[in-house]
């Protein structure tokens with residue numbers, strides 16, 4: 428590799444995809460996030476951990492403005508930038524933002540349609556009409572979510588005929604079919620058995636080659652298995668953020684240590 432190429436790669440690597448600067452978030456008069464500062468680098472997996480109600484999902488849902496759908500809920504202070512653009516600025520279209528910042532939920536939620544149609548839904552909304560092009564997109568997304576071999580002979584069957592783990596991978600296929608840059612995952616394995624969880628975790632590590640991923644998890648082992656960085660939240664504050672190995676082997680704050688060692692939460 429030439430020096431110039433090397434330099435460009437390292438610049439790309441250090442450029443943040445998500446920058447959170449001094450963010451406060453309120454549900455009506457109740458403040459759920461307090462002064463959050465956080466940077467998510469490209470193509471890394473960042474895990475959000477912390478006891479129930481500490482604000483992990485709230486922050487995650489800020490990144491694609493899903494919280495806009497909750498009456499009275501809003502960022503009251505600070506900025507959230509994605510690729511350098513403040514996501515609340517008037518020229519940001521929330522629908523386009525949600526295409527760029529995809530989401531996978533705790534409980535798989537396929538549509539009551541065929542496997543094929545579940546994946547084709549998003550690309551169709553973005554204007555794909557050609558059958559051959561759509562077939563290619565559906566196959567790529569299903570391969571990308573490690574589901575193709577299991578479903579290629581039953582694409583027109585109902586998505587509800589799949590197992591829980593397969594349905595979750597179908598939801599991941601649906602999310603990646605519109606080529607997002609970022610994938611948000613809110614406890615994506617909490618409804619899965621250990622075997623399905625292992626498959627989804629393997630998939631998450633594979634997806635890291637192409638996407639930047641933020642995952643909320645209550646499973647400490649999962650955070651250590653899949654993430655590059657870990658953010659520990661407590662009572663609406665970001666207590667500690669660092670590489671996953673540092674957070675788990677050498678936490679700097681007492682609350683972090685207590686939480687990861689199971690003393691509370």
Ligand SMILES: Nc1ncnc2c1ncn2[C@@H]1O[C@H](COP(=O)(O)OP(=O)(O)OP(=O)(O)O)[C@@H](O)[C@H]1O
Nearest residue numbers: 454457459477478479480481482483484485486497
């Ligand atoms: N739609 C809502 N309306 C009002 N308050 C909310 C709403 N959603 C969350 N909250 C409150 O905001 C705070 C943070 O909740 P959030 O769901 O972000 O926490 P969490 O860390 O993701 O919790 P869990 O691990 O249980 O999912 C909590 O006090 C919660 O009660």
